[in-house]
Amino acid sequence: MSAKVLLKNHYYIVIIMTTETSKNIPTWRKFVAGILFVIPWVLYTLLPIYNTIQPELGGVPFFYWFQTLWLLISAILFVIGVLLLYPGKR
Amino acid sequence: MSMASPLVGPLGWGIFLGFFIVFIFLGFYGARWRRGDLNQLHEWALAGRRLGTFLVWFLVGADLYTAYTFVAVPSGVFASGALYFYAVPYVATVFALAAVTMPALWRWSRLRNYVTAADFVQDRFKSKLLAGFIAATGVVAEFPYIALQIVGMQAVLTIMLLGIVKNVKMVSDIALTISFIILAAFVYTSGLRGATLTAVFKDVLVFLGVIAILVAVPFVIPGGFAAAFKAATLKALPTGVSTLKSPFFITYTTLWMGSSLALYLYPHSVNGALSAESDKKLAMSTALLPIYGIALALLAMYGILVYGSPEAMKILSLFPASARGSLVIPTLAVTALPEWLAALALLGVFVGGLVPAAIMAMAQANLLVRNIIKPLHPRITPPGETRAAKWASVIFKFLALGFVFIVPATYAIWLQLLGGIIITQTLPAVFLGLVTDKLDKYSLMTGWAVGLGLGIYMFITPHKPSAMSPLYPIAGHLVFIAIIALAVNLLIVLIGTGIAMAIRRSA
Numbered sequence: 248m249s250a251k252v253l254l255k256n257h258y259y260i261v262i263i264m265t266t267e268t269s270k271n272i273p274t275w276r277k278f279v280a281g282i283l284f285v286i287p288w289v290l291y292t293l294l295p296i297y298n299t300i301q302p303e304l305g306g307v308p309f310f311y312w313f314q315t316l317w318l319l320i321s322a323i324l325f326v327i328g329v330l331l332l333y334p335g336k337r
Numbered sequence: 338m339s340m341a342s343p344l345v346g347p348l349g350w351g352i353f354l355g356f357f358i359v360f361i362f363l364g365f366y367g368a369r370w371r372r373g374d375l376n377q378l379h380e381w382a383l384a385g386r387r388l389g390t391f392l393v394w395f396l397v398g399a400d401l402y403t404a405y406t407f408v409a410v411p412s413g414v415f416a417s418g419a420l421y422f423y424a425v426p427y428v429a430t431v432f433a434l435a436a437v438t439m440p441a442l443w444r445w446s447r448l449r450n451y452v453t454a455a456d457f458v459q460d461r462f463k464s465k466l467l468a469g470f471i472a473a474t475g476v477v478a479e480f481p482y483i484a485l486q487i488v489g490m491q492a493v494l495t496i497m498l499l500g501i502v503k504n505v506k507m508v509s510d511i512a513l514t515i516s517f518i519i520l521a522a523f524v525y526t527s528g529l530r531g532a533t534l535t536a537v538f539k540d541v542l543v544f545l546g547v548i549a550i551l552v553a554v555p556f557v558i559p560g561g562f563a564a565a566f567k568a569a570t571l572k573a574l575p576t577g578v579s580t581l582k583s584p585f586f587i588t589y590t591t592l593w594m595g596s597s598l599a600l601y602l603y604p605h606s607v608n609g610a611l612s613a614e615s616d617k618k619l620a621m622s623t624a625l626l627p628i629y630g631i632a633l634a635l636l637a638m639y640g641i642l643v644y645g646s647p648e649a650m651k652i653l654s655l656f657p658a659s660a661r662g663s664l665v666i667p668t669l670a671v672t673a674l675p676e677w678l679a680a681l682a683l684l685g686v687f688v689g690g691l692v693p694a695a696i697m698a699m700a701q702a703n704l705l706v707r708n709i710i711k712p713l714h715p716r717i718t719p720p721g722e723t724r725a726a727k728w729a730s731v732i733f734k735f736l737a738l739g740f741v742f743i744v745p746a747t748y749a750i751w752l753q754l755l756g757g758i759i760i761t762q763t764l765p766a767v768f769l770g771l772v773t774d775k776l777d778k779y780s781l782m783t784g785w786a787v788g789l790g791l792g793i794y795m796f797i798t799p800h801k802p803s804a805m806s807p808l809y810p811i812a813g814h815l816v817f818i819a820i821i822a823l824a825v826n827l828l829i830v831l832i833g834t835g836i837a838m839a840i841r842r843s844a
Contacts (some may be wrong), residue, residue, distance in 0.1 A: 306563025
């Protein structure tokens with residue numbers, strides 16, 4: 248093998264090492280992260296539970312502020328999910 | 338129509354133009370920022386794949402929260418009511434899907450030097466033809482999306498020019514053309530680096546405008562949100578005001594789900610995601626993007642809030658009913674905010690359309706060069722490839738601009754919804770491709786073709802509520818066509834793959 252090929256192979260190995268992740272993640276981490284990612288999908292399909300006016304918040308009906316609040320909650324759930332999937336990686 | 342008194346005076350115009358010059362400077366400065374060899378496609382189009390969590394958040398935020406957010410959604414809430422709040426569950430859920438799929442696509446792309454999702458499909462299913470179909474779908478679906486950005490920019494210019502010039506349409510068309518020449522020039526020289534810097538600028542202005550209106554509400558709108566919801570209720574908006582009317586439950590759910598499945602199939606979303614420095618940074622910034630959606634939710638509610646402002650309603654009444662919706666946010670800005678702040682908010686909406694338009698045209702160009710031109714001319718050099726992409730991005734921008742000048746604005750919004758139906762048909766090859774390589778490529782092509790044909794047919798054929806509506810009645814419920822076409826598409830892919838496997842096993 249020429250030096251050039253060796254160098255090229257080495258380059259690929261470095262990329263593989265930095266790009267492979269999901270292989271060594273314990274199943275429980277993937278499972279919990281999966282549930283966290285799915286929660287907003289399930290919640291928003293249950294439309295009748297949030298399609299109400301009361302309780303209002305600052306004159307805004309529940310239908311509007313509840314769904315808006317869940318944007319923030321979704322972000323928190325997703326961040327926890329990502330931390331579970333990428334432990335100790337930069 | 339008699340000349341109304343101007344809404345934006347010399348101070349406002351001065352601030353708008355002054356900060357627009359800052360925007361232009363940032364766009365060109367991008368070429369020097371984090372210098373790389375801009376003759377390489379991944380350097381020009383993906384900013385060298387070196388953006389960290391913070392910059393990816395701002396870039397992708399600016400890339401995905403577009404004139405759709407500032408204009409189409411408030412306009413929909415204003416005219417139809419609660420149904421258009423589907424945009425909120427859409428942006429809450431889409432980033433869960435993206436946090437799972439995009440880092441996986443990023444890893445493939447980093448390893449094999451992909452620039453587009455079609456690059457991945459070509460390798461995964463060993464089919465240049467399938468990749469060509471995926472790429473062509475992306476190029477076509479992106480056009481009306483760019484057109485929508487221009488409609489948003491037009492809305493800003495309409496409010497700014499009101500009472501200043503006689504022929505608002507002509508002056509705003511000239512202003513748009515100049516803006517696009519500047520945009521094309523800096524995207525040509527700086528690529529995604531320029532878009533990234535201007536994206537941060539855009540995001541700051543957008544948040545400033547949204548928060549400023551929120552703070553101003555109690556002072557300028559008598560009775561605040563409560564009064565506005567009451568006033569809107571009197572207007573009896575068709576899908577409900579304070580809550581969603583029950584016939585629209587399935588419509589609401591299929592609209593947010595379909596939009597959610599579609600967003601990260603659009604080339605500009607993939608383009609933004611692939612510019613990240615690492616898969617973890619991409620996943621983290623994606624996870625945080627629903628926070629940007631809070632601005633979208635507020636803007637959507639401003640579609641109701643405007644009913645509480647007699648001054649804003651008076652300005653809107655100067656325009657034909659069909660044109661009022663897209664003017665809601667610019668009108669609210671000039672009536673609720675002090676002039677200097679209103680000018681910044683208006684500029685936020687204006688560049689809010691320009692930044693995504695830049696990335697969309699760039700992503701179209703990558704697809705054209707990588708997945709359509711290159712397979713036909715395999716000997717194209719990397720610098721040749723990049724040069725072709727730069728010019729293609731210029732041409733695509735002006736095609737979209739010409740499209741807006743010819744087609745009425747309402748059609749532009751409708752066609753954007755058709756774009757969503759079209760792009761969703763690439764889901765099996767791209768998203769399922771990330772999970773498995775077992776799918777049969779001919780089944781993928783058939784599913785794509787049937788899904789496309791069915792979606793377009795259902796869209797244009799006369800039906801309730803109207804032809805050219807993205808909704809189609811099924812068992813008495815209006816359903817988003819993207820979901821119906823995707824279901825048929827998926828069924829074909831799965832059954833076809835099953836048959837192909839059975840044949841291979843028996844052979």
